[in-house]
Amino acid sequence: MIKIAGLSRTFQGKSGTVDALHNIDLDVGNGEFLAVIGRSGCGKSTLLRIVAGLIPPSRGEVLVAGDPVTRPRRDVAMVFQRPALLPWRSVRENVMLPVEIFRWPRAKHRDHAQRLLEMTGLEGFADRLPHELSGGMQQRVSLCRALIQRPKVLLMDEPFSALDALTREELAVELQRIHIQLGTTVIFVTHSIQEAVLLADRVAVLSARPGRVRELVDIDIPRPRSFGHNAHLEEVAAASAELHQLLLGEHLPETPAAT
């Protein structure tokens, strides 16, 4: 579904050129959930924005469904770190925003919006304004707004990082359910090992300055997974330990890798 080939991106900083991403090669299969994990400043958000067509690469290219990405596509939807809702629009009208902008017939998508709100437990809040909702609910609205595009690819940029710990877990579990249900291809940028292990089929670990793919880790744990009691505690622990090791390196004692 997504093919990233020889992708590099440099920025002109005040103190010279900064290598944000260096020679990234990645293939994401149809329906795959890829988590991109790395420490702050490793260029993972930049990678996502290039795939989204929001910024151009300096070298290399990104193909989505076989076509090179030069600008944002309608079948690629984005969920940002913050909900980015319009404060004067009701929940339903916020979800319908892409429909309006694409000039799709509203009537045809109203039911879809309603189903998405039901799927995310927001059916009772369709006519509320964003500020009447909790942070977690606002982020659900922004997920619905992305899903109304019926995207082939969903790009998520640390979508849960502004939420409190319990809400994050709740939303991550919900996202897993939605992904199983819809089978959308997802690239999910995060710095939470826990979220990566819960959600991803594969995890791309990025190293910083310049951002490169340090390791691709397969997470072979049957779904649905959960944060709490789990039939696969050992695999979860092993995958988490491996990611810890890759991200924090020498700061941790040697842990046997599981894959």
Added chain:
Amino acid sequence: MTDKTTDAGPRRLWFNAGLPALGVVLALALWWLVTIAFGIEPFWLPAPSDVVEAFLRLPGHLTEQAGMTLMTTAVGFAIGSIAGAAVAVLFAASSTIERMTMPLIAAINAVPKAALAPLLIVWIGLNTQAKIVMVVLLCFFPVLVSTMAGLTSVPNDLRELSHSLSASWWQTFVKVRITWALPQIFVGLKVASSLAIIGAVIAELTNPDRGLGAVIVSSSQSADTPLAFAALTLLALMGAALFYLVVAMERILVPWTRAISS
């Protein structure tokens, strides 16, 4: 929200309406007391009763003059605000135009507008249009500046959202930017509403043929201070009414502002 506003009915009413009213009554009482205690002549400082008396002496005349001032103020305020907002939109659309004309407009704004009043008479004549133009000049700039500030204050995540949806410039403008700017535009409108009255009075003092400004000029020439005070009171009431009209419009049009800014 403070704890005070969560208190129930009567206390809130007292806090929101009772206390301000009490303040006004006390100030009036103090004014009255001072004029009596020190035996001040109405020529220097009329007591509130003298002012009311002066108004009742010429109610028809004063109301008519007040109506003329109000007309000048309202028309000038409307034209100036719409022009200010329109130019701000133009600047938002074209940075070339903004770069070219912004220094010019800033320079024009730096000229004390009151000093232009005699020139406006030369250019436009001894008529109402000259007065309206003075009001327009005073109202234009605050609305221009606040609208520009509002249009450029759209947060990054909303910009990125409309970019990721490939929204056109016009779609982004209509669906995101202009509504986002509304609270800021209202800041400018509130400033302009007060300046509008000032502009009308400056124009009427310069060419005192009609309006409350003319009443003040003629009453001071005949040493009728109570009448001047009656005109001043009407001006103050008019200014306050215009200001609160804008505030009421803001509450109706942008009810979400107070919710997200608290």
